Amino acid sequence: MxxxxxxxxxxxxxxxxxxxxxxxxxxxxxxxxxxxxxxxxxxxxxxxxxxxxxxxxxxxxxxxxxxxxxxxxxxxxxxxxxxxxxxxxxxxxxxxxxxxxxxxxxxxxxxxxxxxxxxxxxxxxxxxxxxxxxxxxxxxxxxxxxxxxxxxxxxxxxxxxxxxxxxxxxxxxxxxxxxxxxxxxxxxxxxxxxxxxxxxxxxxxxxxxxxxxxxxxxxxxxxxxxxxxPSYDAEAPLQALVTNLDASPYLGRLALCRVHNGTIRKGQQVAWIAEGGVTTRVKVVELFATEGLERVGVDSVGPGGICAVAGIDEVMIGDTLGDPEDPRALPAIRIDEPTLAMTIGINTSPLSGRSGDKVTARVLKDRLDRELVGNVALRVSPTERPDAWEVKGRGELQLAILVEQMRREGFELTVGKPQVIPQEIDGVRHEPLERVTVDVPEEHSGTVTQLVAERRGIMVAMTNHGTGWIRAEYHAPTRGLIGFRTEFLTATRGTGVLNRSFEEYVPWMGEVRTRASGSLVADRLGPATSFALQNLSDRGVMFVKPGEEVYEGMIVGENARGEDMDINVTKEKKLNNIRSATGEELVRLTPPKVMALEQCLEWIRGDECVEVTPDAVRLRKVELDQVQRAREAKRAKHDG
Structure with missing residues (x-):
């Protein structure tokens, strides 16, 4: 050195x-x-x-x-x-x-x-x-x-x-x-x-x-x-900031640290300074440094070095490892607050338990708590229901990645629609505003601008590089951009590129237009049939294929009109003993529309949710019973 x-x-x-x-x-x-x-x-x-x-x-x-x-x-x-x-x-x-x-x-x-x-x-x-x-x-x-x-x-x-x-x-x-x-x-x-x-x-x-x-x-x-x-104070005691966490099947939790001052050594006693200033004396059981892509055991790591420390089971990101004789905490890592929240609960549909092995509230809560250990941008809070929790993050993709990881681990979940997190600033309700950048062919620029304007967006810049494409920048509320990507890709015929990031909090911008189309909702349990799907094809775009199991309250398609419609997709053709000239005709169906998890989260409305299992992603109503849904709709119309 x-x-x-x-x-x-x-x-x-x-x-x-x-x-x-x-x-x-x-x-x-x-x-x-x-x-x-x-x-x-x-x-x-x-x-x-x-x-x-x-x-x-x-x-x-x-x-x-x-x-x-x-x-x-x-x-x-x-x-x-x-x-x-x-x-x-x-x-x-x-x-x-x-x-x-x-x-x-x-x-x-x-x-x-x-x-x-x-x-x-x-x-x-x-x-x-x-x-x-x-x-x-x-x-x-x-x-x-x-x-x-x-x-x-x-x-x-x-x-x-x-x-x-x-x-x-x-x-x-x-x-x-x-x-x-x-x-x-x-x-x-x-x-x-x-x-x-x-x-x-x-x-x-x-x-x-x-x-x-x-x-x-x-x-x-x-x-x-x-x-x-890297610079350091030669007279200062040991100070190392925990910036990340990892795990080893043999050593347990590993704290990834940046050493600011002093030298950390394998086997030495250090002061673990947790949040709130609580100090505990612990031992560095193992010490690793990174060489290429491998972690290698080392005896010591000096100032400026990045290392992995084993032996502190409850250590968290933002904690400090210091000198037991002179413990000095480093400033904690400051992370911006989340802007989006959605509810994650256990699967409550009639098809629950068929493909996943993690279906209880206790197992779900343990998994969310483990996620909080290493993911500093997430927050989890309880809801009115004992089997569901509100998870807050930076955006739809971050929350969708978490759900997808849990799905692959064998969880069955019910996921609600993402909602923005408002803030009270000087007594005024504020909401998150995003900077949206789109690259689209020139012929689609007017359509995209109209779509953004309907969602309370304002154009702030437009550039034409003379290549047939334009780049436009907008400021739009996060609330209005939920579900916008699917509409944007449809309007640009799949050619547009959309990027967005949080900009600031602004005063509440009023009502925002939501999805224009309604939902086609199954009214009973059973397998979908070709006969029923063919007869209902004029009603809208279907999400299910023949033979797929459906249940009451499951969304099986997108209605061409704005209202929801309960339909029977399990209806079979009546058979008799009279030969028909058209009886053996091959039924040709339009392939169903298949949406990824992120698209499903964008598509749903406030009274809808997504059922996520290892084998399938299904859309459904929060209230499955159609009679109860009709009562609530009538009550809402009367109150409104």
Whole structure:
């Protein structure tokens, strides 16, 4: 370890760099990390390595997105000017719904690599992560203050990726990033940052857009020259912040820590400072550091290092590990409050228990409590029902991912419609507002603008790059955007691209138009028949196929009209002993509309919910009995 004085007590570790790669979804973060791992010698030349190796969850590979922030490390080899440097890289999610992972990851690092697509440019998540990075100080910012320099934000490197795209426009994208920084009102020194142009898929980087690169050496050198080495107080006691949690089948809960000051050693006694300042003396049973993709046992980890600590069963994110003789707590991790809530309860339909093995309220509550341990952006609160809980998160995708994970674990659930979480600010009711960015062909721009306006959206910018596509930005309430994606894709015939992220809280914006179509609801239990589905095909779009089991209150289709309709999809053709000329005709049915879990959550209304089992996702009414539903509708009409 090489140390350099910045003041009497402050030192820096020149053999370490900690960075986070942040970007909008699908701009190539994980692909770039793959290339950095390959070119740093982490893998053998003949080693078989999967693409996007950092996306280790099944859902991440299926959906092509990063859900959990994960870190790895690469070694920059020694040169004549410097020694070998260990670079710890944190790969963060690109979707705004998983912003809690980004906020937590930024507390581990001393700088960021902002990745932007050379054709798409900055998008909503780019704005979100930039705003967070510019509002956070690096863990060792006190050292720069001691040297007389005010550190108000994380240092940044701009990487323009996918420069090989035929529609790449790197110069314009760089200008857009500058405009975004000015729009965020960042400090003057934040405007001065290096720019690297990369093709992550080919593993090349260059310092000029018109000069093709041969490898990622320019990127590595830019990281070492721009991102500051971790700094620490040589006279301070041990301080390590728990930034994430993991689990081992042999060692139990693992606390992933960033060591701010001091050195943590295997077998030593440390002070575990929990929320509220409660201090407990515990032993570090095992200590691990990350080498490439592997965790390796080590004897000690010094300041600036990121490690995994075993032996503290009840440790939580935001806790501090300190010196038992002089325990000093670090500031807890601050996470933005959730903006969306939905109810998750046990499956109460007539078909419950047929495919899942986790169907009781106790097991469901235990699972939600376990999720809270590692997911800092979620909140769980009780409801009036003992078998259902209100789960709050950042967006529909985050909540849908949680439900999908539980479904694959064998749970059977009833999931309600997502609802926004209002706030009282100065005695006025406020609701979350989102920034919506759409890329659509020019011929659909008017239709999309009309759809957004119906949901209380306001256009704030429109750009036409002359390629036949336009980019429009809107401000719209989150409440109005629930269920908008399906309508948007229908209006643009599947060609439009929609991105959104939370912007701010604004005063309540009034009533918002909901789904225009009604529901076709089954009125009895039994299998759906071809005869009934053929006769009912004119009523709307069906969600079920012949032979599929239905029950009273289950939604089996979308009504072409605005009201709900109870129908019998189990009706069979009456048979007799008279031969008919048309009796043996083949029934040709339109294939049913199949919706994914996220689409189902967007589609339902307030009196509807989604039944989720390992084998099926079904739509249903909250109240299954049609007589009771009719009474409630009549009462609501009379009261209204």
């Amino acid at each position: 090489t140390s350099t004085d910045t003041s009497t007590a402050w030192r820096t570790r020149d053999d370490l760099r900690n960075i986070a790669i942040v970007a909008h979804v699908d701009h190539g973060k994980t692909t770039l990390v793959d290339a950095m791992l390959h070119q740093s010698g982490t893998f053998r030349e003949n080693q078989d390595v999967a693409n996007r190796v950092m996306d280790s969850m099944d859902l991440e590979r299926e959906k092509g997105i990063t859900i959990l922030a994960k870190h790895t490390s690469v070694r920059a080899p020694a040169t004549d000017e410097r020694d070998e440097v260990l670079i710890t890289i944190v790969d963060t999610p690109g979707h705004a719904d998983f912003g809690g992972e980004v906020e937590r990851a930024l507390t581990m690092v001393d700088g960021i690599v902002l990745l932007v697509d050379a054709a798409e440019g900055p998008l909503p998540q780019t704005r979100f992560v930039l705003r967070k990075a510019m509002s956070m100080r690096a863990p060792g910012a006190a050292a720069t203050q001691a040297a007389g320099v005010e550190a108000t934000h994380l240092p940044m490197i701009l990487v323009i990726n996918k420069i090989d795209r035929p529609d790449a426009r790197p110069a314009e994208v760089v200008d857009e990033v500058f405009e975004l920084l000015f729009d965020l009102d960042v400090p003057e020194d934040a405007i001065d940052f290096p720019i690297v142009y990369t093709n992550a898929k080919a593993g090349t980087a260059s310092l000029a857009a018109d000069e093709p690169g041969t490898d990622l050496a320019p990127l590595f050198e830019t990281i070492l020259g721009t991102i500051p080495a």
